[in-house]
Amino acid sequence: MDRILGLEVKMDGPENTQSAAARASVDSKAGRGSSRDKSASAALASAVIIVGFVVYWVSEIDAVREMLKLAYG
Amino acid sequence: MPTALPFPRTVSTALLLALGVYFALSEIRIEWYASLRPFFEWMETTAFGRLGKSYGGAFALVQAMHLLSMAVLGGTVLVSDARLMGIVLKNVPINQVLEPCHRLFNCSLSLVVLSGVFMACGVAIKVYYLEVFWYKMLALAMGVLFAYFVRRPLLKPSAEAVPQRLRTLVGVASLMTWFTVAATGRWIGFSG
Numbered sequence A: 001m002d003r004i005l006g007l008e009v010k011m012d013g014p015e016n017t018q019s020a021a022a023r024a025s026v027d028s029k030a031g032r033g034s035s036r037d038k039s040a041s042a043a044l045a046s047a048v049i050i051v052g053f054v055v056y057w058v059s060e061i062d063a064v065r066e067m068l069k070l071a072y073g
Numbered sequence B: 001m002p003t004a005l006p007f008p009r010t011v012s013t014a015l016l017l018a019l020g021v022y023f024a025l026s027e028i029r030i031e032w033y034a035s036l037r038p039f040f041e042w043m044e045t046t047a048f049g050r051l052g053k054s055y056g057g058a059f060a061l062v063q064a065m066h067l068l069s070m071a072v073l074g075g076t077v078l079v080s081d082a083r084l085m086g087i088v089l090k091n092v093p094i095n096q097v098l099e100p101c102h103r104l105f106n107c108s109l110s111l112v113v114l115s116g117v118f119m120a121c122g123v124a125i126k127v128y129y130l131e132v133f134w135y136k137m138l139a140l141a142m143g144v145l146f147a148y149f150v151r152r153p154l155l156k157p158s159a160e161a162v163p164q165r166l167r168t169l170v171g172v173a174s175l176m177t178w179f180t181v182a183a184t185g186r187w188i189g190f191s192g
Helices: A002-011 A014-072 B008-025 B028-035 B037-045 B047-054 B056-084 B094-122 B124-128 B131-155 B164-190
Strands: none
Touching: A014 B008, A014 B131, A014 B164, B008 B028, B028 B037, B037 B047, B037 B094, B037 B124, B047 B056, B047 B094, B056 B094, B056 B164, B094 B124, B094 B131, B131 B164
16 A cells, blocks of 8 residues: 555656656647648648649630630631 | 658648649650540449430439539538638637538538539540549549648647638638639530
């Protein structure tokens, strides 16, 4: 029982409090890193999609204008 | 001990995009396109293909379902992206708008894909030769990948924590993708 209590006391000791704080800090850094990763990938994918579709629609509209010119002068 | 790759999601997104561009510009695309012809011929011989070709009423019914589900899908995209950009429902928390929209998006997307496969079976050879069909498939694939692997993971924990500029960028990209899916779909209807 004492051992168990000792263990409990140990678990609440300063070293464990420090390691818990360190773990929390690592977790928080990992969470921030993951969140930054998600933001960066979203920004990259969104930018590529927007540029890609703008190029696509501009070329399609140009092609239609060319055809209309050929048809009606 | 191997060190973890920094920004794994961003790196894999960049690799996937680079792979897509390489595929679009290389000879592989042409070879792949040619190899798909037997598959499209087979699609017309399936029960769906025969039903779609022989019974105009069945095709029209499924097309109506396709258009209605597309309208629901467009509605969910419009509402959630407009909220993301801060245009509508400003006094409602973003995730409170996104969650029901996402559930409805899942249902309507399933219906759109199922009815779309049926319709494609009926006119498989026609759509195979239509350039705009392939643009639609590309936009659809991009829209699905973007919705489930970029937009959802970014916004699910807390959309309020994401900077407004990024939310706007994501909203515009999502709107453009689904607008292209809908517009190219109509284009297929007017072609041939």
